[in-house]
Amino acid sequence: MQPSPYTPGEVARSVPGRAQQLAEVDERLSTLIDLGRLVGRIRVDHAARGFGKTSLLREYQRHAAARGATTVWVTAGEEQGLVTQIAAELRRVTDGFGDKTRAALRSRIETLQLSVGGPGIATATGTFHPANNADGDQSGARALEAVIKAATTEVPLVVLIDEIQSADPAGLRTLVYAWQHLQAEGVDVPAAVFAAGLPNAPETIASIVTFSERLAYRPLGPLHRDAEELALIGPARALGVHWSQGAVDRALEIAQGYPYSVQLIADAAWTVAGRPNPGGVIDVGAVERGHIAMQADLDALFRARWAVCSPAERRMLTAMANLGDGPVPRSAIAEALHTGSNQLSTPRARLIDKGLIQPADRGMLEFTIPGFGAFVHNNE
Ligand SMILES: Nc1ncnc2c1ncn2[C@@H]1O[C@H](COP(=O)(O)OP(=O)(O)O)[C@@H](O)[C@H]1O
Numbered sequence: 313m314q315p316s317p318y319t320p321g322e323v324a325r326s327v328p329g330r331a332q333q334l335a336e337v338d339e340r341l342s343t344l345i346d347l348g349r350l351v352g353r354i355r356v357d358h359a360a361r362g363f364g365k366t367s368l369l370r371e372y373q374r375h376a377a378a379r380g381a382t383t384v385w386v387t388a389g390e391e392q393g394l395v396t397q398i399a400a401e402l403r404r405v406t407d408g409f410g411d412k413t414r415a416a417l418r419s420r421i422e423t424l425q426l427s428v429g430g431p432g433i434a435t436a437t438g439t440f441h442p443a444n445n446a447d448g449d450q451s452g453a454r455a456l457e458a459v460i461k462a463a464t465t466e467v468p469l470v471v472l473i474d475e476i477q478s479a480d481p482a483g484l485r486t487l488v489y490a491w492q493h494l495q496a497e498g499v500d501v502p503a504a505v506f507a508a509g510l511p512n513a514p515e516t517i518a519s520i521v522t523f524s525e526r527l528a529y530r531p532l533g534p535l536h537r538d539a540e541e542l543a544l545i546g547p548a549r550a551l552g553v554h555w556s557q558g559a560v561d562r563a564l565e566i567a568q569g570y571p572y573s574v575q576l577i578a579d580a581a582w583t584v585a586g587r588p589n590p591g592g593v594i595d596v597g598a599v600e601r602g603h604i605a606m607q608a609d610l611d612a613l614f615r616a617r618w619a620v621c622s623p624a625e626r627r628m629l630t631a632m633a634n635l636g637d638g639p640v641p642r643s644a645i646a647e648a649l650h651t652g653s654n655q656l657s658t659p660r661a662r663l664i665d666k667g668l669i670q671p672a673d674r675g676m677l678e679f680t681i682p683g684f685g686a687f688v689h690n691n692e
């Protein structure tokens with residue numbers, strides 16, 4: 313009996329199918345590490361939940377660390393704000409720096425804390441409330457710029473930001489202004505920001521900062537067949553266990569390229585097959601029985617998404633689901649609901665914001681998560 317090597321709901325141990333993303337980031341890391349230059353654009357990989365954003369960002373972090381960069385990881389959305397989160401993490405990693413660098417960095421961080429503040433922070437002279445306006449943002453950006461410079465005097469720095477769509481607007485503005493300044497000055501500051509977020513991240517960020525050219529948005533799609541197959545059979549092979557071809561085919565049909573489902577079906581089949589020893593086989597029967605077991609987990613995810621939808625949003629989802637699996641025209645949804653296309657714009661926008669549907673070609677709409685349409689169809 314061997315424990316499952318699969319990772320449903322956990323950071324993936326490897327990220328097959330993401331070679332292009334990693335190649336692009338590796339190239340940026342060369343700019344950073346070999347040339348000692350700023351990576352001028354903030355990269356944002358975006359997709360619905362379960363597509364592997366956090367796992368990919370962790371892989372970026374491993375690549376950066378392997379090439380000698382200092383890395384700092386934050387999950388945006390905490391109350392203290394994005395910039396304070398970054399500063400706090402930077403403060404933690406300064407322990408590895410030389411005395412002089414550490415002292416310089418710490419004093420810059422203190423200045424930064426004063427200018428961005430958060431909910432009001434205690435100082436020697438009382439409680440300081442930072443200006444909540446464009447001037448405040450600019451001085452915060454200058455202070456953050458100074459921190460980034462101080463942090464990169466010895467080694468290049470990579471800042472990783474997960475869930476960037478949840479960042480506080482002021483923090484995001486400060487970060488993007490700081491990057492704008494660093495870029496404009498043209499001095500060599502070896503720093504980079506790689507981020508991940510939900511599909512609404514580009515729109516959310518565009519509504520907060522004006523210069524979108526500072527950001528490079530990259531949609532993260534489903535896994536191709538070969539990558540999915542690798543994700544299924546690779547971890548088993550390492551434990552001496554074989555997937556039959558029939559089992560692979562059936563599992564891929566079930567997962568539909570959705571990384572979370574790949575892990576769910578693989579893990580469920582592994583368990584049903586009795587957690588095989590070396591020499592064991594996972595056959596199509598195990599996958600079929602695993603399918604039933606995994607459905608509960610997948611339904612739990614879907615139910616949680618459904619629970620946050622308003623009645624109007626639910627009606628729209630139901631109409632879409634009843635129209636079939638693929639992309640559906642807006643007009644067909646409106647017709648099914650006996651309403652005009654304009655009446656749909658609010659629920660449409662909210663559902664896109666929640667990452668449940670996305671625009672497809674030619675004015676059509678589609679579900680973002682494979683299986684969600686079927687769930688809605690069967691449960692309504
Ligand atoms: N490239 C990949 N191949 C196979 N499984 C993956 C891959 N990337 C992520 N996963 C798995 O998919 C699920 C979702 O991954 P996660 O990184 O948490 O996604 P997100 O941050 O987009 O919600 C996890 O179970 C993870 O182990």
Ligand SMILES: [Mg+2]
Nearest residue numbers: 365366367474
């Ligand atoms: Mg995530």
